[in-house]
Amino acid sequence: MAAIRMTNKRRKALVGTAFVAPWILGFFLFALRPMIYSLYLSFQKVKVTPLGIKTDYVGWDNYKYAFVSDATFVEKVLHYLRDMALNVPIIVTFSLIIAMLINQKINFRGLFRTIFFLPVIITSGPVINELLSQGVTTIPNIESYGMFTLVKESLSPAVAGPVMYLFKQIIMVLWFSGVQILIFLAGLQKVDHALYEAARIDGASRWEMFWKLTLPMLMPLVVVNFIYTIVYISTFALNEIIAMIRDNMFNTSTGFGYATAIAWIYFLIIAIVLGIWTALLRTRKS
Numbered sequence: 001m002a003a004i005r006m007t008n009k010r011r012k013a014l015v016g017t018a019f020v021a022p023w024i025l026g027f028f029l030f031a032l033r034p035m036i037y038s039l040y041l042s043f044q045k046v047k048v049t050p051l052g053i054k055t056d057y058v059g060w061d062n063y064k065y066a067f068v069s070d071a072t073f074v075e076k077v078l079h080y081l082r083d084m085a086l087n088v089p090i091i092v093t094f095s096l097i098i099a100m101l102i103n104q105k106i107n108f109r110g111l112f113r114t115i116f117f118l119p120v121i122i123t124s125g126p127v128i129n130e131l132l133s134q135g136v137t138t139i140p141n142i143e144s145y146g147m148f149t150l151v152k153e154s155l156s157p158a159v160a161g162p163v164m165y166l167f168k169q170i171i172m173v174l175w176f177s178g179v180q181i182l183i184f185l186a187g188l189q190k191v192d193h194a195l196y197e198a199a200r201i202d203g204a205s206r207w208e209m210f211w212k213l214t215l216p217m218l219m220p221l222v223v224v225n226f227i228y229t230i231v232y233i234s235t236f237a238l239n240e241i242i243a244m245i246r247d248n249m250f251n252t253s254t255g256f257g258y259a260t261a262i263a264w265i266y267f268l269i270i271a272i273v274l275g276i277w278t279a280l281l282r283t284r285k286s
Contacts (some may be wrong), residue, residue, distance in 0.1 A: 038260040046256035055257075062261035065254075073262055076240045077269065084273060087173050088229050095177045095225060096218070099184035113185070120178035176232065180225040187221040188214070223281045227274060234270045241266050 006014075042062055044055035066073050102112050155163060191214065199209050215222075235242070245266070248259040 039264060041256055042261040042264050044257045048256070053256075058257070062258045063265065065258060066262050066265055070262075073241075073244065076244060077266075080234075080239070080241055081269075081273070084230065084233065087176075087233060088226060088277070090173050091177050091229050092180060092222065092225050094174055095180035096184050096222075098177065099181045099188055100214075102181070103185055103188045113182070116181050117178040119175045176229065179232075180229060183221055183225055183228075184218065187218050191217055219281070223278060226277050226281060230270065230274055230277065234266075234273075 041055065043057060043059060045058045045061075047054045047056075098116060102109055102116070106112075154160075195213055196209055199213060204212070233239070241262070245259050245263050248254045248262065249256055251258075
C-alpha cells in the first residue's frame with residue numbers, strides 16, 4: 001500500500017484538531033444539552049416548587065421585558081460595551097509593549113515574566129472583590145493631582161468621561177494582561193532574527209521594523225489576544241451582567257426564565273462584539 005502523503009498544512013490542521021478534540025468532546029457531552037435546555041427555559045415562566053420545576057410558556061415576553069421594562073439591564077449592557085471598547089485595546093497594547101521589553105536580553109527576565117503573570121493566578125472573584133473594596137486597583141488620590149480638572153477643561157464631556165474612567169481603573173485594566181503577555185512573548189521568540197538583521201542593513205529604523213516586520217508577524221496573535229481578552233472580561237466573576245443573571249435566578253418575580261433570557265441576550269452580544277473585532281483585525285491584517 002502506497003504511503004499517504006500529507007502536506008505540512010494538513011499535518012498542522014490535524015495536530016490542532018487533536019489539541020481541541022478533548023474540549024469539543026467535553027462540550028457535546030456536558031455543555032450542549034444544558035445550553036439547549038436553558039434556551040427552552042428562556043421562553044418559559046419558571047417556578048421552582050417542592051414537586052419540581054414548573055414551566056409556563058410565555059413566548060418572547062422575557063426578552064421583551066429585558067429591553068422594554070428592565071432599565072437596569074439595558075444600562076448594564078451599555079456600560080459593558082463602553083468598558084469593552086476602552087479596556088480591550090489598552091490591555092492588548094500594554095501586553096505587547098511589556099512582551100517586547102521582556103523579550104530583550106536582560107537580567108532576571110524569568111522573574112519579570114513571573115511578576116506580570118502572578119495576578120492571573122490570584123485574581124479570583126473574592127480576591128478582586130477585596131482589592132476593589134480597599135481601593136488597591138486605582139491610583140491613590142489621583143483626583144488630587146489636578147489631572148481630572150485639566151481633562152474636564154480641555155476635552156468635551158463625551159471624551160472626558162472615558163478618559164477619566166481609564167485613569168481611575170488603569171491598574172485594574174493592566175491587572176488582566178498576564179496571559180496576553182505570555183502569548184505575545186511566545187510569538188516574538190519565534191520571529192527570525194535574520195529578518196531584523198536584513199532590515200537593519202537596509203537602513204530601517206526600530207520604528208519601521210516594528211510596523212513592517214514585528215506587528216504583521218504578530219497579527220494572528222493580536223487576534224487571539226483580542227478574543228481571549230473579550231471572553232475573559234465578559235465571563236469574569238465580578239462582571240455586572242453576570243451578577244445580574246445570578247441574582248435574577250433566585251428572584252421570585254423573574255426567576256430562571258428571565259435569567260436565562262438575559263443570559264442568551266448577553267451571549268449574542270458577546271458573539272457580535274467578537275465578530276466585529278475579529279473582522280476589523282482581519283481586515284487590518286489583509
